[in-house]
Amino acid sequence: MSPIFIILLTSFTSTESVEFPPRGFSLMWYGRLIDHLEGSSGTKPGLSSSILMSAQIGLVVAILAVVVGVLVAYALHKYAFPGKEVFRNLFLLPLMFPQLVIGVGLLLVFSEFRWFGFFERLVIGHVILTIPFVVITVGASLEVYERQLEEAAMGLGASAFKTFLLVTLPLIRPGVIAGAIFAFVTSFTQFTVTFFLYSGSIKPLPMWIYEIVVMSLDPLLAVLSILLIVLAIVVVAVLSKLVDVRRIFGAR
């Protein structure tokens, strides 16, 4: 917790650079953040467009990860097929794999084959990283879901597709939403893979922050960090309303 505490104190500093312990107390740097967002003179340009960019990527990533993740989780839950465990691990592996390797690997593939624009490349990279979250959260929802409900629906005349749409999906919705939020937040704050795939024209928020850090250790970073932490807290609060978070992380 202490890094967060230090960042919190630093964000309220009244000095021009990061000092510890911070001197004075002011909301000066919160004001600077607003200047940055407005693109006032004397600020580093592009903060608002970077936030917007990250939000756009996050949204597309969340949607794609949910579509693929739900299908994978459902297939893993419902069917027995040869190579099922390999299939499962294939979709969970990105969680354990070093992100560095994923980033470098994708960079090599994309520079070799020159597929897609930078936006699409970032989306693909993030989707690969976030599918496991959806597979896990949806899988947890499916585990408590009573299979006989699908038989009941089919017995009443619903086709397999309608059964999925009208019965299965509404009942696993908490897991789907949780997975989508996980995917969005992971994409929004994702650094390593983003670092290998971004460009000057497509600059997500973490890259904008990175470029400041390279130049100077600005208290503005502390302010941004605090806001990201607040976002994370809100997300966890929402998630815990939706699903049993402990179940997702495998604790019983």
Next chain:
Amino acid sequence: MDDFAVRAERITKRFDQAVAVGDLSLDVHRGEFLSFLGPSGCGKTTTLRMIAGFVEPDAGTIVVMGEDMTDRPPHLRNLGMVFQSYALFPHMTAYDNVAFGLKMRKVSSSELKRRVLAALDLVQLSAMQHRYPRQLSGGQQQRVALARAIVIEPYVLLLDEPLSNLDAKLRKAMQTELRDLQQRLGITAIYVTHDQEEAMTVSDRIVVMNRGQIMQVGSPTEVYRKPANEFVAGFIGQVNFIAGRLESSAKGMTFIGNPGLVIPIPDEAIHAAARGSGVAVELAIRPEAIAIEPRGHAVTSAEALHGLVTRAVYTGASTTYHILLDGGQSIQAVEQDRPEVRRWDEGDLVTVVLTPRALYIVPATEQ
């Protein structure tokens, strides 16, 4: 079209290598209440699920109302299923649960409303229509499940141990209600249970199953009084078996058992498979068909045996006596608890008299 609601012809289902249902054939009449009865793992639920379409038979055909359903997916079979777990949709109210099947059939909204309300009314749950399943008691959930299954006017109502999650008292009430409802609607019902009393209460006919095979099909009276074999006799109610053989003489068949028991048996009390001189058979007699008399009481009939009371279990409505016969075999006798009936104690020497008309001869199970 024939008169059968369901015809199963030589259906077989294996799970891995184990045979769950083996070469089973059965006809279910229209408007009949038929029960599959047997111990767990006997194949009764698998058979029901094959009729419903949730399990695909490895061989054989299933015909419902003259239509071959063998390869038809469950949602096109028009059957109403009630599950042991109720399987109500938790995200829908009672009303929406009942309306689901009609929506799938694209019934017009005015007709849908009328039919849903009529079905809820039938199970006396109109007042609960806006409640979600979690806000209903087990019995009420069961009624919603029933309404949901009958509102679609299915060819056949399939019920998989629908009452086994209810407490004993509610269960009894629901059995009667279920039977009344089936009679009023004139619908064909196929019921799965492991509870013989429940099967006897609700059914026109009972299919007794064991190890994937049909042991006997018959009315409750038939399976109770004239069981096809030792398994049926033993599974349905309590029964005493006395081993022996049959001998034919000029006057008819005679049962000869140990110890020195020689009883003339009328032809109709011998199961077809047990006929024939010298065949190893079992004499089956229900505990309630055995009378107990004091020793020394002049006994002349052939059906009387001497014994010793080894245990007396009083259950209120009746007393069960364990009696060790002189030949070394133990039997049980039940006497109703009426003021004029004498009670016996452990150690009493008695004479038991088998009611001649309650005797039945079944083939002995091959070991």
